[in-house]
Amino acid sequence: MQEVDYTRRTLIAPNHTCTHMLNFALREVLGDHVDQKGSIVLPEKLRFDFSHGKPVQPEDLRKIEYIVNQQIKDELEVSAQEIKLADAKRINGLRAVFGEIYPDPVRVVSIGRKVEDLLANPESKEWLSISTELCGGTHISNTRDAAAFALISEEGIAKGVRRITAVTAECASQSMKLASSIDTDINEASKLEGATLEKKIGSIKNTLDAAAIPAARKADLKGNISKLEDQLRKAKKKMGEENIQKAVKIAIDAAEAALSEGKTFCVTHADVGLDTTAVREAVVKAMNRFKGLPIMVFSTDEASNKAVIYAGVPPDAPNGFKVLDWLTPSIAPLKGKGGGGKNG
Incomplete structure (x- = not known):
């Protein structure tokens, strides 16, 4: 006894039919040089390999995806019929896998017109505007059963051969919803500032890199x-410019x-967070103005529980200061909140 897994076949059928629509869309957008180089249809996705010498740009991916979804929206009938191989080869626009050996009779699958209509006038240029292929696989009866199509990725796998991975039906819908959700997050993030924006x-x-969403949409979101x-x-x-002005003043x-006040040194606090450039500029500018005066400037950041310190001692400072010389900027935990750090 031979059993058919109809549940799995039901999931595979829309993916298989969409490889035919994808093949058609690729030729429409990229040109007649496109030939199928292999495909895999699984319950959760489809994969389609085709001849093309360079990466497909996001705008073309968008057009390809649109053409497939438009065919789904148009609710086109999917017609399949076994006919003589010689008769099939006469149909204008018929697609077949290069190098494949087909039986006689052979099964023809046409999307949008009945196979008998094609046979009635096989040389009609009208058939160039529909998908017609030699195929023995399982298909849906109407393109509406695919529900939706999302082109997830496009990549090169060999010289002159590209690969598209896509999803249909509920998987495609979820993919589009995820893309919309990420778009909303980006719009919300545009209202944020500073460290909060950077973290967001x-x-x-990270979410976008791992997201299985339409490739053209992903390119837009990355932009x-x-x-x-x-x-x-x-x-x-x-x-940074404002912090420098503030710290220098x-x-x-x-x-x-x-x-x-007759002091021989200066120690002051500048509230510029952990901006080492601003603190350093404050010390340099102040020492340039007040020759011979040792100066230390520090700034604290309560959120990270750290402080940045910069100090300078001129060569002609009193002997008690010469041992310090120049100190590099130091970022350390605040005293009493985690212990010491570099340069204390």
């Missing part, structure tokens, strides 16, 4: 994330006060 961008990028990263870089640059004001 990292989280979205939107790049815009967010540009936004973050500009904000950081602006904040604080250091100069503190040095002036120290000298007016």
